[in-house]
């Protein structure tokens with residue numbers, strides 16, 4: 001499913017003050033590709049993600065999925081359109097601590113039209129757990145008994161349980177230990193390869209975006225200042241802000257350089273494992 005954002009504006013008001021979080025944003029996220037969204041803190045990335053799933057209402061413009069608008073608030077039970085799912089930075093915030101991993105995933109599985117028998121649902125839960133690199137027996141465990149990386153895998157399995165067509169991931173690994181970030185990113189990459197799902201990846205990590213995303217959009221002050229194929233944007237940035245973002249990665253300080261190289265080692269690892 002392709003996503004077209006056209007002239008979207010979102011303003012937050014509090015009392016007499018108002019803040020333009022999205023300013024005439026126009027953006028294309030093609031079907032079956034991973035589109036990265038980068039930009040400094042406060043540039044509007046999370047607001048855009050929330051508007052894409054319909055948690056936030058837009059003030060102007062339109063968001064089309066395969067040419068049709070999203071239908072937010074379908075019903076109380078199916079609060080949002082299941083075709084578009086959001087993965088948050090902190091998986092704990094989206095996982096009910098009183099439900100087992102299996103129950104959390106089954107909740108979504110039940111919403112799939114063909115989810116008839118209990119047996120079918122159970123085997124689908126096992127399949128989803130295995131798809132994100134967990135074990136079928138993990139279905140019985142509660143969120144607190146998993147590591148952060150494992151919890152994010154459960155959140156991904158849960159989002160995938162409703163068989164969405166678009167997965168929006170808002171900084172999905174930035175709260176995780178560096179050692180497990182690549183593993184969770186590999187899960188997303190494999191999902192995209194296997195299911196052909198459209199993924200929107202919000203990340204402050206340009207190395208991750210360069211490696212995983214075929215397209216990238218650069219946000220600055222609520223606007224998309226540049227977008228296109230990742231290589232083209234990174235190799236020949238047109239906008240000053242993109243250039244400064246890329247320059248900021250090429251740090252001359254030897255200590256930071258070493259830290260950065262170690263980080264790239266991680267990415268080389270997950271590049272090779274793919």
Ligand SMILES: Nc1ncnc2c1ncn2[C@@H]1O[C@H](COP(=O)(O)OP(=O)(O)OP(=O)(O)O)[C@@H](O)[C@H]1O
Nearest residue numbers: 012013019021039040041042043044045046047048
């Ligand atoms: N609910 C809200 N009410 C008022 N202002 C908000 C609200 N949500 C976001 N904003 C403001 O909108 C702007 C964009 O915020 P947003 O969280 O989308 O940025 P971001 O690029 O995702 O930042 P970060 O990388 O730090 O998460 C910020 O100035 C923020 O303070």
